[in-house]
Amino acid sequence: MCGIFAYLNYNVARERRYILEVLFNGLRRLEYRGYDSSGVAIDSDPAPLKGGSADVVLDEDAATSRPPYNSPPPLMFRQAGKIESLVGSVYTEVDAMDLNLEESFFVHAGIAHTRWATHGVPAPRNSHPQTSGEYNEFLVVHNGIITNYEVLKETLIRHGFIFESDTDTEVIPKLAKFVFDKAHDGDGDQMVTFSQVVIEVIRQLEGAYALIFKSPHYPNELIACKRGSTLLLGDVNEDAKNYTPFHDATSLAENRKPKELFFSSDLCAIVEHTKKYLAIEDDEVVHIKDGSVSILKFDYGKEKPASVQRALSFLEMEVEQIKKGNYDHFMQKEIHEQPHSLTTTMRGRLKDKSVILGGLKDHLKTIRHSRRVVFIGCGTSYNAALAARPFLEELSGIPVTMEIASDLLDREGPIYREDTAVFVSQSGETADTLLALDYALENGALCVGITNTVGSALARKTHCGVHINAGCEIGVASTKAYTSQIVVMTMMALAIGDDRISNQARRESIIDGLYKLPSVVGEVLKLDGQINDLAKSLIDAQSLLVFGRGYNYATALEGALKVKEVALMHSEGMLAGEMKHGPLALVDETLPIIVIATRDSCFSKQQSVIQQLRARKGRLVVMCSEGDASLVCPGGSCRVIEVPQVADCLQPVINIIPLQLLAYHLTVLRGFDVDQPRNLAKSVTTL
Template sequence: MCGIFAYLNYNITRERRYILEVLFNGLRRLEYRGYDSAGISIDADLLPEASSKFRPPPLVFRQEGKIEKLVTNVYQEVHAVDLDLAQNFLIHAGIAHTRWATHGLPSEKNSHPQSSGSGHEFLVVHNGIITNYVVLKETLLRHGYQFESDTDTEVIPKLAKFVYDRLSENTTFNGEVPAETQEVTFRQVVMEVMRQLEGAYALIFKSSHFPNELVACKCGSPLLLGVKDAEEPETKMDQFINRDVLHDRRQGRSKEYFLASDASAVVEHTKTVMVIEDHEVVHIKDGNVSIFKFDTAKARKTGGLPRPASVQRALSILEMEVEQIKKGKYDHFMQKEIHEQPDSLTTTMRGRLTRGRESKMKTVVLGGLKDHLRTIRRSRRIIFIGCGTSYNAALAARPIIEELSGVPVTMELASDLVDRQGPIYREDTAVFVSQSGETADTLQALEYAKSNGALCVGITNTVGSAIARGTHCGVHINAGCEIGVASTKAYTSQIAVMTMVALALGDDSISCRVRREAIIDDLFDLPSKVKEVLKLDTEMKELAKLLMEEQSLLIFGRGYNYATALEGALKVKEVALMHSEGILAGEMKHGPLALVDETLPIIVIATCDATFSKQQSVIQQLQARKGRLIVMCTKGDALSSCSSGACRFIEVPPVQDCLQPIINIIPLQLLAYHLTVLRGYNVDQPRNLAKSVTTQ
């Protein structure tokens, strides 16, 4: 996964220095999406004798390492060549990229923008993966093109040059012969390139043949367009995108356009945005925006090539504040997002729970599911599909959904389901859980489930994401922007949402009424309980000091808290880079017990639920083998949990058993955070990981 960003100013004077800083800041906002290399491209100075059609090649700066290393390198190069930072541009198009390596090691040659050749006739920044790049590369090699990088992306700008040259020469390409009088357009070139690409991608093109223009397109990877009218307040929504251009009442107005793979890079400039949909091509030229989309359905019916059709799109207002993308009083985004969980849970539940004086007024309203609840209740089974933290959240919610709905629930890791082509039937309901809504394996599983006729439900944190658009119905988590790579507040909000789904499914059952009302009461109290457990921050920091030199950590859980054990171990390993393993306590005697000795730290989750007495037995067996025990228990149960007094305790407030995983994970999130800081690692940018994996 990578971050892509572009900035185009039209009819508004901007210095080169300002343009550079906009591009750099865009990359800084996207650095959580990739931080092993970065690059930008801007225009060179236009020579006085040069015509508008023949310009010097654009400037390209690429650097291995993090964004600040690129910034330093750019200003050093600018100074070395005496490039005028005060040069004014009435119109200028710049592109930028921050990389998470998939094809080729982090290096300058593998950084983006990738180029068509020495003259930089076409430049591309790319998020995603091109699955047929080997075939395309072989074809281009036969036509004399030379490749410099190890990336899959490099085929794209070279293919663009190949297409442009063929169209300019008036030769047949894909069965089409351009009219002699017809000028080749930037959009036409990109559309021809798109026809050849397979895989997932979001692309932004810049070309010396089409100065002051940008073309963007996407298929399976996130991309949005931000629009800022310098002459109108942000709140005036009298602009709209129609079949050809971005219209307002007067043409030629001063505008700024932003393209980004995430709203966090746009919100500080404008809240007026449009989420670009799959197979759409966005062309920015002369202050206007043209949007075209391939009619792939018609192409499949006719057996021909997909033909572009102009489309009408509406702008919307981002529900995000600039403060959400800043650390505020916190040292790291992960720390901030852990402490934001009372607010994120409140927002997640707002408007969805009602509780009056009469017990009959305790209800759950999920507008995105209300028309499909009857179908889900009648399902043969409910299949939860996700990856990593999202899978763990679904696992935590599985017992309550089975209990209240009476429908069998199965769990699937998205990659494994796709790999083995597991059976899915029309009578199934498939629930896809993803923080970003763009996870590649989960998207593949979604297409597979849809092809088999299952009802597909999305649970995501991103409005307008691919999963949100591709499912039949769903629920928006509404946890707010999450920038730290290690998911925290999205995880707890996912469990809260899936618990509410269980309550909605059990709404027609009289026998479950008392149980449902007790859960609803505790949901209302949940944010205050989370605030209470966050007071363990200092205690978890002290525990981290005791564990920071350890090599391994085991976490035992069962029932609702098997997921807590898995998620806690995942947090420790992904940010603290310490081996940790979540283990189902019922399997302890079937192998894991062999690891126990007086040196191995073990966390046992033994809060009050149906498995409490079994966890007491686990603790006794671990003590008998001199295990170094840390017991998580509900307040008041510490003495009964560890008879010898040799245990260290983490006491948490009690809630309904199905909500206890939300409370129990927070001390483990804090532990992982403090371990990481104490061990000297970057908690927001863990090694080899990025925020949401949108490539396979």
């Protein structure tokens, strides 16, 4: 999804070249979210114009006009395509205008953006920042969708505004100019504050958004606000090296002290600058002026917003996590990091033969008395919940139902006060999942969050939850977060079922398996070369089917999804029990079919499936437990992938890894971008 990055230095001398590079590098850190164009806005001169006039103009037609403020117009650069295209075009334009890149600014506010096209094709005019018009009186970068933009646009056109883009975003800066001009009509000395302008603008907006405003009417100031979409504030001041877990809110209000401040859609873009950050809440308006950060809480029912104080949090992330290291791609790195991510997911949560989940302990009794547990998620997170469902039902005795978030909302499916609704999201910002969360809260259910992102909307809105702790995941296709989600939900099942003596032996055997799981995953990763050879044999295939059942129905869905996402190859995960109800018609000697047949209660049924596929000359690849090759494919009649056997409820963690590797190698061999698949974004924050 779109990425926002902004940088403000106060009483810290920074050259224009440095400022540009900070902005460009911030955008590079956001590339993984998916985008098709980008842009930046910086100041053209560090000092106000003398006499309130200037020769600096936006185009030749305006050569005799003056900007309506006492400084040169901000410079805006926009480009479709990759960020490096933007970087090249900026330096070309800078050379053409003979702009001094070594010029120093003691105070400067710059904004930047990566856009994922929703309204209008990828093109410079549709890229952000979007402008209020001539002289760039108001500039805005935006993540989200404004649902009432057409009505606003019609109103602004009637007031003489001319629109140049196809975006929904353009109404925002133009609305800001309309509000500003209206406030100054008839009284040239009247001055409306920047925050007053922005608050009046957001009062008119409907939809989801994260916004940054920049204006030469308010030089060296930035305003950020959000509703739905993620936005973070990072803080660097003279005490930046003296980190403590939390920082007094008054430190944000200190002015005149040297500091550097960052806004970002993602912690990955600020971790190399600071570990102190603030997750901006919905309807908060964050105003940076004179080195001071003030926060106002907007309320539709009140004319004036209330001032609030927030404390900074400490970022538990290292710079190394956002770098590829010795790997060729982030997806490859993250697949191979899974022994470590599983270890950190379980660290401190397994003690001897028990499970300790601090985020759930006060709500376990309520969960145990639920009429049902409802797992709610999208995509990979839904598949992870599906993998955990059988074990939770077994240990708790509570009925477990599955809901795709968007479908739950479309149907307005029943959610009751006696339900426990478990929301699963890697980013914690998935739009459909958050809307489903609001729906469940309105209906009185106990809401549990399972997410990889501390401070995310999901983490803040749910009653309780568990942090996955898989580490930063850069690749768009989720890998290590998926396996850690399964482990977290397995531990959740163990904690819920802790009061049932009849399950004690079963629980202890699973806990033993969890302790060993990271090392077993390390063994599976040694199949990398074998899976690469398999990928070479499938490179020209047009489609791929994956059959699974029981615990591994989710594995079939997730494996096919990975191939679909990154290798751009048609693939379908199917419930093997449904094979004779339609899918069998597709079987011939050319269509590759992967059958997951590791040892569990469904093993004999999967053997039968394999026999039927062989009888129809199916092109089979069978994943089986070590030592079972001759049982599943007698006489070497099909290709076999042997994996270590673990407890049945943990087997999906093992079985997905060869399919993740297959998707990765297929993508590389087919020449596609592994980390930024076509048309996809890391965090789907718009509907």
